[in-house]
Amino acid sequence: MDTDDEFMSTVSSEDDMLPDDSDNDISGDDDFGFDDEPDPDLGIQQDIGQNKRAPYDVSFRVYEPQDIQQQQDVLIDEVNMILNISKEESAILLRHFRWNKERLLEQYMDHREKALEAAGLSQTTSAPPKLEVIPGFCCDICCEDEEGLQSFALKCGHRFCVDCYRHYLGQKIREEGEAARIQCPAEGCNIIIDARSLDLLVTAELTERYHKLLNRTYVEDKETLKWCPAPDCQNAIECGIKKKDLTRIVPTVACSCSHRFCFGCILNDHQPAPCELVKKWLKKCADDSETANWISANTKECPKCNSTIEKNGGCNHMTCRKCKHEFCWMCMGLWSEHGTSWYNCNRFEEKSGTDARDAQAKSRVSLERYLHYYNRYANHEQSARLDKDLFAKTEKKMVQLQKESGMSWIEVQYLSAASMALQTCRQTLMWTYAFAFYLARNNLTTIFEDNQKDLELAVESLSEMFEKPVTELADSRLKVDIMDKTSYCNKRRIILLDDTARNLSEGKWIFNVEFSNPTPISGPSSRK
Amino acid sequence: MSSSKRITKELNDCLTSPPPSITITLPSESNISLWHITLTAPPESIYSGGKFGLIVQFPPEYPFKPPTITFATRIYHPNITNETNGSICLSLLKTDNWKPSTKIVTVLEAIRQLLVEPQPDDPLETRIAEQYKNERKEFEKEARAYVGRYAKGPVQFGTEAGAATTGGEGQQQQQQVS
Structure with a gap:
């Protein structure tokens, strides 16, 4: 019975998926998604394909330590040539003028002595x-x-x-x-x-550190450069996005070390939510008043036998160890119901204004609303972590399986691709809930929630496949399914990001909070 | 680094030609990195008539690290914390600005100048700084009252104060104040 149910739900998920798939993709080629996926390594070449950039994409460039050094050297050489002063002095002048060569030359030509003195150089060479x-x-x-x-x-x-x-x-x-x-x-x-x-x-050791620190000031002095925040990564990223642009775009960049982060606030990739909403959201979540809710959100009781349950896998399909009751971790409803009517618990039905007069009831609704989004946000965060753990275990088993069944290394790489897709998609899903929390309802919200639902559905079903025992994973039919689902997930993510980023750049979203620096073209939502 | 040589030289310089209105004593002959200073308030300052005890502690890394200087006598001043062992806000003494060639005489002179001319824009006691800026009369009245209460008679350096100019001592004092 148990396995039957599981089988049924998997099959029905396929059925549900296919028509959707062909609707959105005329070619019907499942591998298509791979071409659209923003591959971190492509970041460097993005300048070439500038004309076909997606709305959620920004142009950026990765610099390694030697590139940073070289850029400085070039500037220093130029100033050295033009002003006929030593390289050391050129460097000090450039640092003083924050590597703005034009300003340096202008100031130097107009007030040579003043410029030299301000930079800490005496005039006598x-x-x-x-x-x-x-x-x-x-x-x-x-x-x-x-x-x-x-x-x-x-x-x-x-x-x-x-x-x-x-x-x-x-x-x-x-x-x-x-x-x-x-x-x-x-x-x-x-x-x-x-x-x-x-x-x-x-000593030489100190000189090395000195030059490292000098390099650092170069990156820190330039507004268009930022260090990759990944531990032990020495690269810097160049991106032209200014602070004032951040209400219109979420500038996710990817370092060649594979770390993806937001150029605006240095936090991990948080598309589609803009930086300011992310800041508000994280502050809200860190707030003491929400801590109790958070704790209660991390463990749940089995709806049938009330055993306390902690989630140990990435997928929402739960089977109680004790009573074998199957339910959805998100809505706690029967899993068999999800099998046919599918996942409908990603949107929060806001109650009409009838009980708005009752302040207490209202506050309860707002808390409920917050918890709705928070739970889903936290769930994806946790699931992503669990998926990752699971992948580490699976990887080990795959090596074992490789030996036993004679599968080659390359033949098991689809699992790594699936794991990557799960990570990125869950990262995005996580932030869609923070984004949705601040979203006022309108027509666009419905489209957004549909996109969110589609992505969530795809991710959960991939996550479930991913949890299968290793022996089943080796089955070529499941392998094809996983590969298809992986590319489908990536594609759904792109569709969602595309839609949100476009509306963001056109200022079409209406948020229920004020941005601290509202852009002039913002619509009727702005203050009167 | 031989910080003792430098301190000895500075001490000798100070003893042979003492800076104006400053007396230096060593609480312990064997420890030249701890100085007790009696500063007579400049006559042109609001604190005139008061005598203030200062404790100078030279760190082992001196002169590459700045000395720690605290007021053993309580004083009502925007740039000095309102407690026994009052810390001083002086840009000269901050690690970033400290230069190893700066002599203690220069620092003491700067502190003396701080009594004549408080720097309310860089305050340690914001309330006092506000008062200094907006209600000068009230400030002067309170400052003079402090002089009368704490800065008359022989200067006290406190028994433990000299040995420990650390945070723990300061905290204890703060608790008493509040």
């Missing part, structure tokens, strides 16, 4: 930096005055012993993480130490 022994010298820092004490001075002439200089630089670089603005150790002197003098004074 002299011989290359060198260590010197000066008779009768007493270091002003450590008060040493022994014979033959090596000393160093920048162009300002403030002379200190080499040991003190080293210690000073070491502390600035290692402890304070300072690089571009290390001043001469003399009180009140704002001359900046240049790279060549530094190389002369400190």
Whole structure:
């Protein structure tokens, strides 16, 4: 009985799926979806295919550490050539002007002395930096005055012993993480130490760190550059999206390390929800008043025997260990009902205004409404994690299966593609619920919810296939099913993102919260 | 790094030609990194007539790290916390701005100047800073009252205050205040 039911639901999901599929895709080719999927690796080449960019897509470029270095070098060389000053000085000037070469040249031409002074450069250019022994010298820092004490001075002439200089630089670089603005150790002197003098004074290890920090200031100084926030990733991303654009677009970028994040707020990819809604949503979720609700949302009781249940797989189809009762984790309804009428629990039916007068009832509705969206949001977050865990386990078994059944490595890669699709789709689904929470109802909302439902349906059914025992996974029929479903999921995700991003860029969504910097063209929803 | 050589030199300089209105004592002869300073308020300042105890603690990394300086005598001032062991807000003493060649004399002179000219735009006590800006008369009255209450008679550095200029001590004091 048990297995029959499961079989039935799987089959019916296929039936439900197919007509939908052909509706949206004339070619009927299931592999089509792969072409549309925004492959992280394609990011670099996106400039080429600029004319066919989807509305949810932004143009960006990934830079590796050597590219960042090279860009700086090019700018430094240019300034060095034009102004005929040393490379070290060019670098200091550029850093002072935040790598804005045009502004630098303009200021330099108009007020040369002022520009040099502001950047911490004295005007007298002299011989290359060198260590010197000066008779009768007493270091002003450590008060040493022994014979033959090596000393160093920048162009300002403030002379200190080499040991003190080293210690000073070491502390600035290692402890304070300072690089571009290390001043001469003399009180009140704002001359900046240049790279060549530094190389002369400190150990190679420190020099390396110094240059790393200098690179960092380059990226941090430029508005169009941001570091990839993934741990241990040293790449930077360039993207032209400005802060003011963020109400119109969600600029998801993908680093070559495969980390996908939002260029606007550096958080993980949160399409389709705009940054400001994400900030509001996360704040709301972190709010203490919601904590209790959150806890209650994480475990549930079996509707039949009341055993407490924690979800251990990514799919919503639950079977109680104790009483074998089958139900949907989301709506707690009978699973067999979902088998035919399918998933209809993704939209929250807002109650009409009849009980609006009763403030208490209203607050309960708003809390209920929040919990509706929150539960679904949290569920996808959790499921994505569980899907990932499951994949790790499956992967191990697949290796085993490879050995036993003679399947090649390449033949089991469809599972990895399915896992990737599940991750990205759940990430998107997760944020659709945060997005929906702030959405005021209109015609567009219905389309959005339909898209959301279709994606959710596809994802859940893929997730269920994914949970099958390894022996079944090796079956070629299931393999084809999983591959089809994977591409279908990706396609549904694109459709949803396409729709939301287009309406966002055209300012058609009406939100039930105010944006802090409303764009001028926003419709009747703006304040009177 | 031999911070003791530098401190010794600075101490000798201060003792041979003492800076105006400042007396330096060492609470313990064996520890030259802890100084007790008696600062006579400048006559042109609102605190004139008061004597203030300051505790100077040189860190082992001195002069690469700035010394820690606190007011052992309570003072009503926008840039000094209103407690025993009052912390001072002085840009010169912040790690980012500190230069190893800065001498303690310069710092003490800056503190003395702070008494003449408070910096209400960079306050540690926002309430006092507001008062300084908007109700100068009230501020001066309160500041003078503090001088009368705390800054007359022999300067007290406190028994433990010298040994520990750490946060724990400050917190304890704060609790008493509130």
